[in-house]
Amino acid sequence: MGVAPPSIRQVTPSIRHSERRKIATMRDTDTVPMTLLRAPFEARTWRELAYVLVGVALSCIAAVYLFVGFATGGLFAIVLIGIPVLVATIVGGRVWGELHRWLCATLLRTPIDAPAPFTQKPGILGLVRSGLTDPVGWRAMVYLTVKSVFGAAAGFFALLFAATAALFTVSPIIWWLEHPINIDSNGVERRSMIQIDDFYFDTLPRMLLLASVGLVCLFLAPWPIRAWTAIDVILVRGLLGETKRDKRLQQLQETRTTAVEDSAATLRSVERDLHDGTQARLVTMAMALGRAEQKIATGDDATALIADAHANAKEALRELRELVRGIHPPALDLGLPHALETLASRSAAPVELSVNLPVRPTHGIEAIAYFSVAELLTNVAKHAGASATWLNVATVGNDLVITVRDNGIGGADPRNGTGLAGLAARAGTVDGSMTVTSPPGGPTVVTMTLPLAGSR
Amino acid sequence: MSSLRIVIAEDSVILRDGLAQLLIDRGHEVVAIVGDAVGLGPAVDEHRPDVAVVDVRMPPTFTDEGLVASIELRRKHPEIGVLVFSQWVETRYAAELLAGNASGVGYLLKDRVADVGEFIDALARVASGGTALDPDVVSQLMGSSRQRDALERLTPREREVLALMAQGLSNGAIATALTVTDRAVEKHVGNIFTKLDLPPSDAHHRRVLAVLKSLG
Numbered sequence: 092m093g094v095a096p097p098s099i100r101q102v103t104p105s106i107r108h109s110e111r112r113k114i115a116t117m118r119d120t121d122t123v124p125m126t127l128l129r130a131p132f133e134a135r136t137w138r139e140l141a142y143v144l145v146g147v148a149l150s151c152i153a154a155v156y157l158f159v160g161f162a163t164g165g166l167f168a169i170v171l172i173g174i175p176v177l178v179a180t181i182v183g184g185r186v187w188g189e190l191h192r193w194l195c196a197t198l199l200r201t202p203i204d205a206p207a208p209f210t211q212k213p214g215i216l217g218l219v220r221s222g223l224t225d226p227v228g229w230r231a232m233v234y235l236t237v238k239s240v241f242g243a244a245a246g247f248f249a250l251l252f253a254a255t256a257a258l259f260t261v262s263p264i265i266w267w268l269e270h271p272i273n274i275d276s277n278g279v280e281r282r283s284m285i286q287i288d289d290f291y292f293d294t295l296p297r298m299l300l301l302a303s304v305g306l307v308c309l310f311l312a313p314w315p316i317r318a319w320t321a322i323d324v325i326l327v328r329g330l331l332g333e334t335k336r337d338k339r340l341q342q343l344q345e346t347r348t349t350a351v352e353d354s355a356a357t358l359r360s361v362e363r364d365l366h367d368g369t370q371a372r373l374v375t376m377a378m379a380l381g382r383a384e385q386k387i388a389t390g391d392d393a394t395a396l397i398a399d400a401h402a403n404a405k406e407a408l409r410e411l412r413e414l415v416r417g418i419h420p421p422a423l424d425l426g427l428p429h430a431l432e433t434l435a436s437r438s439a440a441p442v443e444l445s446v447n448l449p450v451r452p453t454h455g456i457e458a459i460a461y462f463s464v465a466e467l468l469t470n471v472a473k474h475a476g477a478s479a480t481w482l483n484v485a486t487v488g489n490d491l492v493i494t495v496r497d498n499g500i501g502g503a504d505p506r507n508g509t510g511l512a513g514l515a516a517r518a519g520t521v522d523g524s525m526t527v528t529s530p531p532g533g534p535t536v537v538t539m540t541l542p543l544a545g546s547r
Numbered sequence: 548m549s550s551l552r553i554v555i556a557e558d559s560v561i562l563r564d565g566l567a568q569l570l571i572d573r574g575h576e577v578v579a580i581v582g583d584a585v586g587l588g589p590a591v592d593e594h595r596p597d598v599a600v601v602d603v604r605m606p607p608t609f610t611d612e613g614l615v616a617s618i619e620l621r622r623k624h625p626e627i628g629v630l631v632f633s634q635w636v637e638t639r640y641a642a643e644l645l646a647g648n649a650s651g652v653g654y655l656l657k658d659r660v661a662d663v664g665e666f667i668d669a670l671a672r673v674a675s676g677g678t679a680l681d682p683d684v685v686s687q688l689m690g691s692s693r694q695r696d697a698l699e700r701l702t703p704r705e706r707e708v709l710a711l712m713a714q715g716l717s718n719g720a721i722a723t724a725l726t727v728t729d730r731a732v733e734k735h736v737g738n739i740f741t742k743l744d745l746p747p748s749d750a751h752h753r754r755v756l757a758v759l760k761s762l763g
Contacts, residue, residue, distance in 0.1 A: 401661065408658040412635055421635045424610050429639050436638070436691030 130313040135200075139313070139320045140253070142198040146238070146323065147246040153187065154239035156180070157232070178222030182209060184231025188331035191234070195327050199320060204333040206230075207340065226334075234330035238323075245319045253312035259305025263298040342519075350520040353513075357418075364414050372407040376400045420461060427457045431484060434465055439472040440480050440497075447485045453545040459521065460484070460493055460541060463514050467495040467537055470510060475499025475535060486543060493539040501533035514539070521545060551575045551674050554594060556587040556613060557602040557632070566600065566660065573667055582606070584616035591620060591627060598628035598651075598674035603640065614640055621652065628673035632657055638691070641684045649715070649756040653679030668720070678715030678755045685713040688762045697761075700742050708735040709743075713758045 130136055160180030167173030189205070196202045209228075211221040222228070262284065265271075271284040273291065283293035285301065292301050333341075379400040383393035415421070422430040428446040435442040452460065464482060471480050477499030484493050505511035505527050515525040523541035553575055557563040560582075567577045579590040583606045591599055599620060603613040617629045621644075630653035631644055641654050653673040659681065660666050669679035689710065692698055701709060704725075711721045722732045740747055743761045 405658060405661045408661065412656075412658070415635070422637050422639075425637065425639055429637070432639070432691065433637060433687065436687045438690075441695065 127310055130317075131310055133313075136313040136316070138198045138200075139316050140250075142194060142320055142323075143246045143249055143316055145194060145198070147243055147250065149190075150239045150243040150246065153235040154243075156183075156187075157235055157239065174219060174223075178219055181228035181232060182222045182225055184228040184235065185209060185225075187235055188227065188231045191327050191331050195324060199324060201324055203324075203328050203331065204337075206331075206333050207337045230330045234326060237326060237330075242323070245322075249312075249315040249319050252308070252315055256305050256308030256312050259301050260309050261302075262292075262305065263295070263302050266292075266298050346516070346520040346522075349516045353517060353520070361414065361418060364410070364417075368410045369407050369414070372403045372410070376403040376407070379403070419458070423454075423457055423461055426451060427460060427484070430457070430461050431464060431482065434461065434468065435482060438468045438480070440468070440475075440477060442468060442480045442482050444482050445484070448491070450486055450543055452491050452541070452543045455545050456491060456521065456541050456543060459517060459523075460491060460539075463517065463539055464493060464495065466510065466514060470503070471495065471497045471499065471535075474503065475501075475533070477533075477535075487540075489543055491541045491543050493541070494536060496534060496536045499533050499535060500531075501529045501535050502531045503527055503529035503535050503537075511537070551598055551671065552594065552596040553577050553670075554579045554581070554587070554590050554596045554599040556581045556584060556590075556599065556605065556616070558582050558605045559602075562602075562657070569660065569663060570667075570670075573663075584612040587613075587616045587620065588623075591624060595624075596627060598630060598670060600630045600632050600670070602657075603631060603633040611640070614644065617644060618646070621648075625651070628652070628670075628676070630655065630670055630673045630679065636681045636684045636687075638684055638687045641680060641688075645678075645756070645759065647756070649678045649753075649759070651676045653715075654684060655679060655681045656683060669715075672715060677717075680714045680755070680759075682710065682714060685710050688713065688759065692762045694743065694761060697743050701739060705735050705739050705742075708732060709739050709758065712736065712739070713755065713762065715755050 157180075160176060160183070164173045164177035164180055168177065192203045192205060206227045209221070209225060211218045266282075266284055269284075270282060273281045273283045273286065273293075275281055275286075275289070275291065281291045281293045283291040285292050292298055379396045383396040383400070386393040386396065420430055420433075422433045426448075428448055431444060431446060435444045451457075464484075468480065468482070471477055475497045477497035480495065480497045482493075482495055484491070486492070503511065505515060505525075511525070511527055518525050518539055518541060521541055523539065525537065525539045527535070527537050529535040529537075551570075553570055555563050555566060555577060557566065557580070563580050563582075567580060570577055578594040578596055581587055581590050584601075587599065587601060599617075601613045601617045601620075603611055605613050613633075614631060617631050620627065620629055625648075628651040629644075631640070632655055633640075634657055636654060636656055644652060644654055651673055653669055655666070655669060659669070673679050689698060689706075698706065698709075707725060708721055711724055716724065718729055718732045718736065722729045725732070739745075743758075745757050745761055
C-alpha cells in the first residue's frame with residue numbers, strides 16, 4: 092500500500108479548470124501583511140483600476156443607451172417605428188454583454204462563457220417577437236440598469252478614495268512648492284491647503300502626518316476597487332454569462348453526440364465481428380460441404396471435409412454466443428446482480444463481488460453498468476497486475492454506485508488512452524459520473540455513479 | 548442403448564425439426580413436439596415420455612418460460628427426465644433447475660447438439676435419472692467458486708476430472724473422455740473428495756450434487 096495521498100481525478104473538464112486556477116493563485120508568501128504591502132504594486136490592481144475606470148465611463152454611456160433606446164422605442168411604439176428600436180435596444184444588450192465579458196477576460200483575467208446565440212423565429216413578426224423576448228438581451232438590460240445606477244457611484248467612490256489617498260501622499264510637495272494660504276475664522280493667515288474643523292495642516296510635521304495617512308490609504312485603496320470588481324464579476328457572470336439552461340443544453344448536446352457515436356461504433360464493431368468471423372466461417376463451411384458433396388457423389392471419402400465443416404460450425408456458434416453477449420448479455424434479464432455474478436465468474440482475475448440493490452435500475456442503466464464493469468474488469472486484468480479485485484455495487488439515494496478496486500500497480504489515468512474517458516462519457520449520457528483514484532503503486536479505485544431512474 | 552420416448556418443446560421450427568430428425572435417426576421416438584411452454588405440460592401428461600427436451604426462451608415473453616415449465620415438470624413428474632436446452636447458460640438457472648435434486652435433469656447449450664454422440668449420451672443419462680450439466684456452467688461455477696483455494700490444491704488432471712464429474716459423467720465415461728483407466732479415475736476422484744473435504748457418496752446423482760454444492 093502506498094502512503095502518498097491518492098490523487099483524485101474527476102473526469103469533468105470544468106472542475107479540472109477551476110482546480111488549476113486555485114493552484115495558480117496560491118503562493119507561499121500569502122500572509123496578510125505581505126498581501127497588503129504588495130497590492131498597490133501588483134499588475135492585477137492596475138488592471139482592476141483600469142476596469143473600474145472603463146466601467147464608470149461605460150455606465151454613463153449605458154445610462155444614455157437605456158434612456159434613448161427605451162424612451163424613443165416606447166414613445167414611438169404606438170406608430171410602430173418604435174418597435175424596431177426596442178428590438179435593437181434589447182438585442183443590442185448582447186453586444187454590451189460581449190463587451191463586458193471581453194473586459195472581464197482581458198482586464199480581470201476571468202473568462203466568462205457566452206450565453207447561447209440569438210435565435211429568431213422566421214418572418215419579421217418572428218424576429219420582433221424573438222427580439223422583444225430575448226432572455227439574454229433582457230438580462231443584459233438588467234445588468235446595464237444596475238451598472239448605471241450603482242456601478243458609476245461605486246466605481247466613483249472607489250476611485251475617489253484612491254485619488255484622495257494619492258493626493259494626500261504627495262501633498263507636502265505641493266504645500267512646499269505652492270505656498271497655499273488659508274485665512275481662518277479669526278482672520279489669521281495659515282499656510283495650509285487642508286483643514287479639519289479648526290485643525291490646520293500648516294507645518295511640515297503636520298503635512299508629513301497627512302502624507303503618511305495618505306500613504307496608508309494608498310495601500311488600502313486597491314481593496315475597495317477589488318471588492319467592487321469582484322461584485323461586478325458576479326453580476327457579469329450571473330446576468331451576461333451562460334445560464335444554467337445554456338450549460339445544460341450544451342451538456343445534453345455533447346452527451347447526445349457521445350451516445351450516437353457510441354451506438355454507431357457498437358454497430359460497426361458488431362458488423363465487423365459478423366463479417367470477419369461468423370460469415371467467413373459459414374462461407375468456409377459451405378465450401379467444405381460443397382466439396383464433400385462432390386466427393387461423395389464420385390464415391391470418394393469426404394470425412395475430413397465434413398469434420399472440418401463441423402468444427403467450423405461449432406466455432407461459429409461459439410462466436411455468435413460471444414457476440415450476443417456483447418450486444419445484450421442474456422444474464423441481464425435476470426437482473427444486474429446476477430449478470431455481474433456471471434461476469435465476475437468469467438473474469439480472468441479473481442473478483443470479490445458484493446451487491447446490494449434494493450431497487451432495480453432501469454434496463455438502460457443496468458446495461459451501462461454491466462458493460463462498464465465488464466470493461467473495468469478487463470482493464471484490471473490487462474493493465475493492473477492485481478492479485479485481487481473488489482467489485483461493489485450499491486444504491487446511494489437515487490444513485491447506483493459502482494466501485495471497482497484492485498491492489499495492482501496503479502497509475503491509471505483517464506487522460507491517457509480512450510478506455511476510461513470513454514466510460515466517463517458513457518456515464519455522462521445519463522448524467523452519471525466517474526472518478527478514478529490511481530496513484531502510482533496503486534491501489535486503483537474507480538467509482539461510477541449512475542442515476543437509478545435513467546436520468547436526473 | 549434402448550429407444551427413448553421423447554417430448555420436444557422448442558419454438559424454432561428449423562431447430563425442432565432438425566432435433567427430431569437427429570433423434571429419430573438414432574432410433575429414438577419423438578412422441579410430441581410443442582412450440583411453447585404452455586403446451587409442454589399437457590403433452591407430457593398425455594404421452595408420459597422418458598425425457599423432455601425444453602428450450603428456455605419461448606413465446607410469449609422469450610425470457611425463461613421454458614425453465615419455469617421444466618421446474619414445474621420436475622415437481623409433478625420426478626420420474627421423467629428433463630433436459631433444458633438453451634442458446635446460453637447461466638449458473639442461476641442451473642441452480643434453480645437442480646434445487647437440491649440432481650437426478651434426471653440436464654442443462655445444456657444448444658451448441659452441444661453438434662457433437663451428436665455426446666448429446667445423445669447426455670440425453671440418455673438424463674432419461675435414466677442421471678445428470679448432464681453443460682461444461683460452460685461447470686466452468687462458471689468453478690470460476691466463481693468460494694473454494695478457490697481448495698481448487699488450487701487440485702492437480703490439473705484432478706480439476707479436469709472434477710469438471711467432468713460436475714457435468715454428470717460416470718467414472719467409466721470420465722475414463723473414456725480422458726483416455727485413462729477406470730482405476731486412475733477412481734484414484735483422482737478419491738483425491739478430489741479428500742482435498743475438497745466431501746463425504747464419499749455412492750449414488751451417482753448425489754455425487755454430482757455434493758460436488759456442485761462444494762463449488763457453490
